[in-house]
Amino acid sequence: MGPLIPNELIPAEWNFVLAILIGMAFGYIMEASGFSSSRKLVGVFYGYDFAVLKVFFTATIVALIGLNYMDYLNWIDLTQLFVQPTYLWAAVVGGFIMGIGFLAGGFCPGTSLCAVAIGKIDGIVFTLGLFIGILIFSESFSWIQPLYEEYNFGHVTLDKTLGISPYLIIFIFTIIAILAFYISDSIRNRVKKVFY
Incomplete structure (x- = not known):
């Protein structure tokens, strides 16, 4: 068993x-969660709204548990799923640039497109900046390629790197998520007392 198209269970x-259908569903869920609002998204940095943290932690835990449970039942084969290669410096520099963009503009690439879909001007401006950044990156790729490809660790997963069971990792991440929810609620309650 495994992914549907590689195993020819459905046509390519x-x-x-x-x-397209998954993208539309994902966009709908992001909009329903309020992720088209830059104020809601940056709320996690200012301590007044932790919806982003909670939604993404929940999505991660559900995906982890769901995929491993389906693998346990032999409904899918996890070895057939693609794992993005880890390029250390590309991840560090790219994460830094994206973090600055997130703080400055209040969107990440996905949420900016969500804002564009409902006609938000700040989302449109951010997305234009995103495409300018993509153009600059693609045109200068030959110059930055050595940095981009340096320290290629290949297909890295936590269970193989640490040499522990994937089920233990799921348990640890679940505990971290519960603690993060509790701490974020405590911070939000304190911030609300100060501002309201």
């Missing part, structure tokens, strides 16, 4: 159809 032509 469905690839883009499924991608």
